[in-house]
Amino acid sequence: MRVLPRAEGLTDVLHDVREIFRGIHPAILSDRGLAPALKALARRSAVPVDLTVRVARRLPDRVELGAYYIVSEALANVAKHANAETVTVCIEAGRSVLTLSVRDDGVGGADPDGSGLTGLRERAEALGGTLNLTSPPGRGTSVDVRLPAAAR
Numbered sequence: 001m002r003v004l005p006r007a008e009g010l011t012d013v014l015h016d017v018r019e020i021f022r023g024i025h026p027a028i029l030s031d032r033g034l035a036p037a038l039k040a041l042a043r044r045s046a047v048p049v050d051l052t053v054r055v056a057r058r059l060p061d062r063v064e065l066g067a068y069y070i071v072s073e074a075l076a077n078v079a080k081h082a083n084a085e086t087v088t089v090c091i092e093a094g095r096s097v098l099t100l101s102v103r104d105d106g107v108g109g110a111d112p113d114g115s116g117l118t119g120l121r122e123r124a125e126a127l128g129g130t131l132n133l134t135s136p137p138g139r140g141t142s143v144d145v146r147l148p149a150a151a152r
Contacts, residue, residue: 029065034068035055038089039051041075047087048087050086050088053092054090060149070143070145071100073116074089074120075089076116078106082106082108083106085106087102087103088101088104094149096149097147098148102142103141105140107137108136109135109136120143120145124147128148131144
């Protein structure tokens with residue numbers, strides 16, 4: 001048996017926990033779909049959320065899960081960094097594209113290469129989508145995402 005130094009062992013445990021959580025789907029998302037899951041996220045947000053969801057059908061699991069986690073991570077970023085009073089989240093499913101935007105009225109000036117935004121971009125790109133960031137200092141931040149919504 002190999003004994004790891006304490007810091008390395010903790011890093012390994014943290015990595016294992018993250019891998020476990022990546023495999024867990026929020027029950028409300030699996031059971032009821034994207035709109036109810038996003039409503040639950042909005043209710044739990046530390047910053048008041050104005051939510052608009054225009055998704056009339058169930059989307060492929062990976063699209064719903066990706067959109068859910070993008071919104072979840074974006075709301076966490078707003079709460080942690082934006083010093084915002086409100087955030088607006090809009091989701092709309094077209095025939096072949098899901099668009100989502102998360103806009104806050106905070107301090108702006110978000111670092112596009114920061115770990116939180118890099119993670120959001122990577123998640124969108126892993127689903128074949130794109131992420132655009134607009135964050136002028138003093139004028140809030142907008143994260144706009146487009147994801148393919150058709151089953152593959």
